[in-house]
Amino acid sequence: MGFKGVILTYAREIVVDASKEVSESSTTAATTEASSLEAEQNPDIEAWRQGVLETVEMVGNGDILALKLTGAGEPAMRALLAKEPLPEEMMLALEQICKRAVERQARIFIDAEQQSVQPGIDDVALGLMEKFNVDGKVAVFNTYQAYLKITPATLLAHLDIADKKKFTLGVKLVRGAYINSEPRGVINETKADTDVSYDAIAQGVIKRDLGPFGKGKRPFPSADLFLATHNKESALMASKWSNELVAAGLPATKVQYGQLLGMADGVSCRLLQMGCVETDGSGKVSPEVFKCLSWGTLGDCLSYLLRRAEENQDAVGRTREEYLQLRRELFHRIRNIFV
Known part of the structure; x- marks a missing residue:
């Protein structure tokens, strides 16, 4: 159909209840029988490593592997909560x-x-970007959640680090996925505020003009952008900005798009259709679109999908919109039979 590739994620993760400050594993795959193993081999980390390496073998040229660090269990969670370095075993696995x-x-x-x-x-x-995103190549992306008030400042700080250390910053921009387990004070006051933040960040990175970086300021650091969004307006605006810059012969940050498999398929196909009709030498670029899916045990995947469903409560509205689009297309094809 024209999709650029797949984003594949190993569904094993841990979700923290911020109100209780305890961690709750979404899997029972790993046990706590560490005493029967060598001291340096943690069963949680090893189970995660093996699962992720199995996932790596499922992706190929142009595909994307999505990693959840908390999938490595309590050792990783304890280190992250304490803002300490990850266990050496996990860093070697990464x-x-x-x-x-x-x-x-x-x-x-x-x-x-x-x-x-x-x-x-x-x-x-x-740290991984500094090691692998060199010489203009982008192997690793970090994810930024636009529903957090601190995200614009965080992104600017990371652009500054990338600029000083001379690596390419991989920016995956999402709206956010943990709204029911985060302290309310860290999240934007309204959905509209999040939409404005998302689009402002996307525009700034695409046009290479954000905060102290860009036109008449510090040179914009090397960066790639991936917009993971089910919002049609955000995706179409980003494509429009990219096309305008390319048509004008101006520098633009490379941008790609992704949606969950089975969710917002209308958004994905609309972007693909734009690519089909706009590759006519007019200076427009063909959007590169990916589909994201997860795999793992039944328990892992159910936990993942339940959170996705909670995050995408507006999916019912999108489903009706896609139903109407399909009905119009059906009528169009039936009419063409008799024309």
């Missing part, structure tokens, strides 16, 4: 995973999680 993904010509998304662990995740992501 390097092994990234190297194998690069060998298979795939990229890596470090998924965003809750604010209680996000600063630690950011540090890990920046």
Whole structure:
């Protein structure tokens, strides 16, 4: 159909209830029988490593591997909550995973999680980008949640780090996925505020003019942008900005798009249709669209999908819109039979 590739994620993760400050595993795959193993081999980390490496073998050239660091269980969670370095065993596993993904010509998304662990995740992501996003190549992306008040400042700080350390910042922009387990004060007051923040960040990165970086200011750092959104307006505006810059011969940040498999398929197909009709030499670019799906045990995937359903409560409205689109297309095809 024209999709650029797949985003595949191993569904195993831990969700923290911010109100109770305890962690709750979404899987029973790993046990606590560490005493029967060598001291340096943690069963949670090893189960996660094996699952992710199995996932790497399922992706290929141009695909994307999405990683959830909390999937490594309590050792990773404790380190992230305490803002301490991850266990050495896990860092070695991450390097092994990234190297194998690069060998298979795939990229890596470090998924965003809750604010209680996000600063630690950011540090890990920046370290991996510094190592793998060199010479203009982008292998690793960090995820930024636009519903958080702090996200614009966080992104600017990371652009500054990328500029000073001379690596390419991979920016995956989402609206956010943990609204029911975050402290209310860290989230934007309204959905409209989040929409404005999302589009402002996307526009600033695409047009290479954001905060202290850009026109007449500091040179904009090397960056790639991935818009993971089910919002049709955001996706179409981003494509419009990119096309305008390319048509004018101006520099633009590379941007790609992604939606969950089975959700917002109308948005995905609309972007693909734009690519079909706009590759006519007029200076417009063809959108590169990906579909995201997860795999794992039944328990892992149910936990993941329940959170996705909670995050996408407006999906019913989109489903009706897609139903109407399909009905119009059906009538159109039936009419053409008799014309």
